[in-house]
Amino acid sequence: MKRWSLVVAVLLVAGAFAAVALAAKTNITLKNPQFGVYTGKATSSDNACKRKRKVTVRHDQDGDGYDRRDFKIGTDRTNRRGVYRVNGNQAPTGDQIAAKVAKRTLDDGTVCRADTATAPAGAGPTIPGY
Numbered sequence: 001m002k003r004w005s006l007v008v009a010v011l012l013v014a015g016a017f018a019a020v021a022l023a024a025k026t027n028i029t030l031k032n033p034q035f036g037v038y039t040g041k042a043t044s045s046d047n048a049c050k051r052k053r054k055v056t057v058r059h060d061q062d063g064d065g066y067d068r069r070d071f072k073i074g075t076d077r078t079n080r081r082g083v084y085r086v087n088g089n090q091a092p093t094g095d096q097i098a099a100k101v102a103k104r105t106l107d108d109g110t111v112c113r114a115d116t117a118t119a120p121a122g123a124g125p126t127i128p129g130y
Contacts, residue, residue, distance in 0.1 A: 022109065022110045022111070023110070023111045023113055024044050024045055024046035024049045024110055024111070024112050024113065025044065025045065025113055025115075026042055026043070026044045026049055026053070026101055026112055026113050026114070026115045027042070027043045027044070027115055028040055028041070028042050028043075028055065028099055028100070028101045028115045028116065028117045029041050029043075029117055030057070030097065030098070030099040030117040030118065030119045031119060031122075032090075032091070032097055032119060032120070032121050032122035033122060034122065035090050035122070036087055036088060036089065036090045037085065037086075037087055038057045038073065038074070038085070038086040038087075038088070038097065038099070039083070039084065039085050039086075040055070040083075040084055040099055040117065041078075041081070041082045041083050041084070042055070042078050042082040042084070042101045042115075043082055044082070044112060046110060046112065048106055048110070048112075049104070049106070049110070049112035050078060050080070050081065050082035051078060051079070051080050051082070052077055052078065052104075053077065053078040053082070053084075053101045053102065053104055053112065054075060054076075054077055054101070054102040054104075055075060055076050055077070055078060055084045055086070055099055055100070055101050055102075056072060056074075056075045056099065056100050056102070057072075057073045057074055057075070057086045057088065057097060057098070057099045058070040058071060058072050058073060058097070058098050058099075058100075059071040059073055059089075059091040059095065059096075059097060059121075060095070060096040060097060060098040060118060061095070063096055065098055065116060065118055066098035066099070066100045066116040066118070070098065071089075073086060073088035073089055073091070073097070074086040074087065074088035078101070090121070090122075091121035092121060093121055093122070094120065094121065095120075095121045096118050096119070096120060096121065097118065097119055097120070097121050098116060098117065098118045098119075099116065099117050099118075100114065100115070100116045101114060101115050101116075102114055
């Protein structure tokens with residue numbers, strides 16, 4: 001009976017270690033270089049965490065960072081280098097914009113962590129005569 005108890009205990013401990021998934025930190029950048037265009041890049045120590053990540057850009061109307069109450073400008077998926085580009089409505093100059101890269105779990109169990117970034121909205125277009 002003691003032998004079976006030992007076997008069960010070893011299996012439980014091994015199962016607990018196997019259930020612990022690897023986590024990879026992700027960082028995201030955000031720029032608004034021209035009217036209605038939002039660009040950035042997701043970087044990670046795990047190259048697989050750069051690709052096919054969903055990025056959502058929002059107009060941070062209340063200045064508290066990224067949250068679901070803010071107006072959604074658009075979404076995109078990162079390319080193999082982690083680069084994304086969202087085209088959408090231009091946030092007013094001086095306001096803040098925010099981007100979030102969503103958490104993703106890879107087939108091997110690695111968890112690519114979510115991250116957010118904020119930046120000032122860029123200047124609107126220059127219109128001659130105004």
